[in-house]
Amino acid sequence: MNLKKISALLMISFVMIISAACQSSAKSTKADQKSTKTAEVKVNSYEYTLPEDSTTTLRDNELVLKVNLTITNKGDKALSLYNSDFTLYQDDAKVSDLKFYGSKDRLDLGSLNKGKSLSGALYFLVDKGKKYQFVYQDSIKKNSDSIEIELDGEKILDTAKKLDNPAKALSAYTDLIVFDKKNDQFSELTGDNQSDVVNKYHEMFVKDFKRSAGIYGNEVSDRDILSMYKRMQNTMKDKAKVETSVKTISDDEAKVVAQVTGIDASNLKDKLDKQRDEFYNGKIRSKEELYKKSLNMYASEFEKLPPVSSPAEYEVKMKRNGDGQWKIDLNDYNTEQYMSGFIKTR
Numbered sequence: 327m328n329l330k331k332i333s334a335l336l337m338i339s340f341v342m343i344i345s346a347a348c349q350s351s352a353k354s355t356k357a358d359q360k361s362t363k364t365a366e367v368k369v370n371s372y373e374y375t376l377p378e379d380s381t382t383t384l385r386d387n388e389l390v391l392k393v394n395l396t397i398t399n400k401g402d403k404a405l406s407l408y409n410s411d412f413t414l415y416q417d418d419a420k421v422s423d424l425k426f427y428g429s430k431d432r433l434d435l436g437s438l439n440k441g442k443s444l445s446g447a448l449y450f451l452v453d454k455g456k457k458y459q460f461v462y463q464d465s466i467k468k469n470s471d472s473i474e475i476e477l478d479g480e481k482i483l484d485t486a487k488k489l490d491n492p493a494k495a496l497s498a499y500t501d502l503i504v505f506d507k508k509n510d511q512f513s514e515l516t517g518d519n520q521s522d523v524v525n526k527y528h529e530m531f532v533k534d535f536k537r538s539a540g541i542y543g544n545e546v547s548d549r550d551i552l553s554m555y556k557r558m559q560n561t562m563k564d565k566a567k568v569e570t571s572v573k574t575i576s577d578d579e580a581k582v583v584a585q586v587t588g589i590d591a592s593n594l595k596d597k598l599d600k601q602r603d604e605f606y607n608g609k610i611r612s613k614e615e616l617y618k619k620s621l622n623m624y625a626s627e628f629e630k631l632p633p634v635s636s637p638a639e640y641e642v643k644m645k646r647n648g649d650g651q652w653k654i655d656l657n658d659y660n661t662e663q664y665m666s667g668f669i670k671t672r
Contacts, residue, residue, distance in 0.1 A: 362471040364401035367462045369475050370394045370445070373485040374454065376575040378429060382451075389486060390424060391452045393460055393477070395433065398443040407435040407444070410465035414450040416458050424449040430577045454486055455479045491515060492580035492644040493570035495652040500568055503527055504668050506559035517651040528552060539617075546617040557625040558669075562589055565633045566668050578646045586667040587637040594627055595671075640664040 359368040374389045382390075391414070399405040414421050433446030452458060456479045463472035495515040501507040502523055512520050532548045535541075567587040574581045598620055610616045642664045644652040655661055 358475045358477075360473045360475060361400060362473060364399070364464070364470070365405060365462065365473070366398040366400050367473045367475065368396045368398075369460060369477070370396060372477050373482050374479075374489065375449075375485075376489055376572060376580075377424070378574055378576045380574055380581075382424065384451075387454050389452060389454050389489075391450045391458065391477075391479075393448045393450070394431070394445075395448065395460075396443055396445040397433075397438070397462070399438045399440055402440060404440065405438045406466065407433075407438060408465055409435060411462055412448055413461045413463075414448075414452070414458055415461065416452055416456050421458075422451045424451055452479070455483055488650045489572060489575065491650050492575065492652045493572045493582045495644060496582050496584065496642055496654060497568065497570050499523075499654050504559065504566070504665075505563040506556065507563060515651060516653055517647045518653070531555060541617065545612075545614045546621065550618060550621055554621045554625040558628050561629050561631070562668055565589060565631075567633070567637070568668075569637075573641065580644045580646070580652060582642045582644055584640045584642055584664055584667075585637040586640060586664065587633050588668040588670050589628070589631050590634045590670045591628060591631055592670055592672050594624065594631075597623065597627055634670050638667050640667055 359366065361367075371394045373392050373394075375392045377384070377390055384390075393414070397407065409423065409425070412423070414423070429447065429449075431447045433448055434444065438444050450458075458477040458479065460475045460477055461472055464470040494511065498509040498512045498515050501509040502512060502520060508520070509515075512518065512523075532551050535551055536546075566589055567585075569585040571583050572580055573583050604610050610619065640663055641660050643655045643658045643660065645655050647653045
């Protein structure tokens with residue numbers, strides 16, 4: 327896992343000052359299959375999901391039902407397929423279908439030759455936990471036979487629970503990297519190992535801190551740098567807050583909204599500027615002494631800082647990493663903004 331950007335972002339305020347001084351889908355496993363003279367429809371599975379775009383607004387207890395199906399042409403001629411051929415009913419009321427054209431597995435409607443099959447997904451806006459009836463009927467031939475397949479929302483409630491996993495995964499990474507908190511669900515949510523992430527992060531943090539601060543010798547020890555960072559983590563754990571929620575989910579990506587109440591470190595620059603002046607005036611005799619005093623002072627003053635007056639909102643992309651697992655996307659600009667939001671420098 328590449329942690330370079332996170333370490334640089336968390337230390338941006340200190341670095342700037344010192345430099346101046348020197349990613350079970352739990353689908354239903356029952357396949358229901360019915361036929362007419364011209365078509366066969368098989369529901370391979372169905373599950374709850376979230377919209378793929380932010381323009382679809384959900385009410386309380388409302389979700390998207392994803393129906394994975396296969397349709398086969400059983401007739402003697404080509405079979406034309408239209409959106410209007412497929413309908414979903416909830417409590418005898420027709421529900422809205424959602425045309426997620428960006429979805430990789432959406433059913434590709436059109437002409438289906440004799441004997442050929444087509445698989446894909448259709449999406450409908452439903453109330454969670456209800457009973458549904460999935461209906462196929464040729465919308466051009468009004469008197470054609472219909473296919474009706476019953477779907478039970480109670481059987482797929484576990485798929486609804488997993489819709490929060492991208493937000494939980496982001497919170498798990500934040501616990502580990504920002505707050506130095508153990509998260510017992512970390513591996514289950516992300517597929518990463520906690521110890522490996524922490525060890526690699528510490529290594530990258532020290533390396534990037536030294537490079538950014540212009541420390542190329544042994545003026546400051548790795549232990550002193552990590553000690554300062556540990557104190558910062560403790561302060562953020564006590565005073566900073568984050569609330570996460572999933573906004574959208576697609577095949578391999580989720581967008582998570584995070585409300586971050588960070589630490590207001592905007593006034594620390596003046597204090598470090600004073601130490602810089604003492605160094606130039608000869609009161610601090612060496613760079614080693616300057617770095618050590620600056621690290622200690624920064625950590626001590628950071629512990630006294632208040633949280634910001636109001637939270638800031640960030641949107642973070644999470645990449646799917648398996649069934650119910652999500653990894654943070656460190657190459658995304660919004661991720662950088664999210665991580666930097668825990669320390670306000672200006």
